[in-house]
Amino acid sequence: MMNTTAIRRCAFGPLIVDYDDRVLTPRPWTLAQSEWAAELVEELAVGLIVELFAGAGQIGLAAAVLSGADLIQVEADAVAAGYAARNAEAAGWARRTELRIRPVQSALRPDERFPLIIADPPYLPTEAVTRWPEDPVNAIDGGPDGLKLVRACLAVSAAHLEKSGTLLLQVAGPSQAGRVEACLPVGLAAAEVRTIDSERAVMRIDAVGPIARSGA
Secondary structure, three states: OHHHOOOEEEEEOOEEEEEOOOOOOOOHHHHHHHHHHHHHHHHHOOOEEEEEOOOOOHHHHHHHHHHOOEEEEEOOOHHHHHHHHHHHHHOOOHHHEEEEOOOHHHHOOOOOOEEEEEEOOOOEOHHHHHHOOOOOHHHHEOOOOOOHHHHHHHHHHHHHEEEEEEEEEEEOHHHHHHHHHHOOOOOEEEEEEEEEEOOEEEEEEEEOOOOOHHHO
């Protein structure tokens, strides 16, 4: 229950975001992903954003508010999902937000296709999570090589992006972006990387050619 832990609050672009220490603290730099997503809503002429690994919901919600888009958020952790719902309500976006509290691998129906997916999966190698002792391990641990849940995002995107759709994916800097590009499934191609610093970046990955529909 949220009332057992002190609620924290921070500004995030157009939002005021609530969370607590069981949820990953919103990083100010991640607003860059929200703003890029909002740009793509206009560029791709779409009205819906899908967010995987939504956490407290601020990245996708800021993108939706900035662009006027509807939003589907996927988050398996019930505490984080509770904050995502709370924050959408506070932003006046609850009626335009659908929250799916399920693992990303099973949250989207087989026949669903979307023009724009954004994701901030856990992407640190397991051995590196001790660098961030205040963060919930399940929110940052990406498995032995850091890419276990990144690969899940890629598989879901390959199965559920529309033709010419786009995935915006957070990664651990340009080095990890190169590793992600090397393991892209059939039907996805890296288009652009916007680097924040050596440990933070956002990749644009586009659907091209045959889509690997069996990947989700």
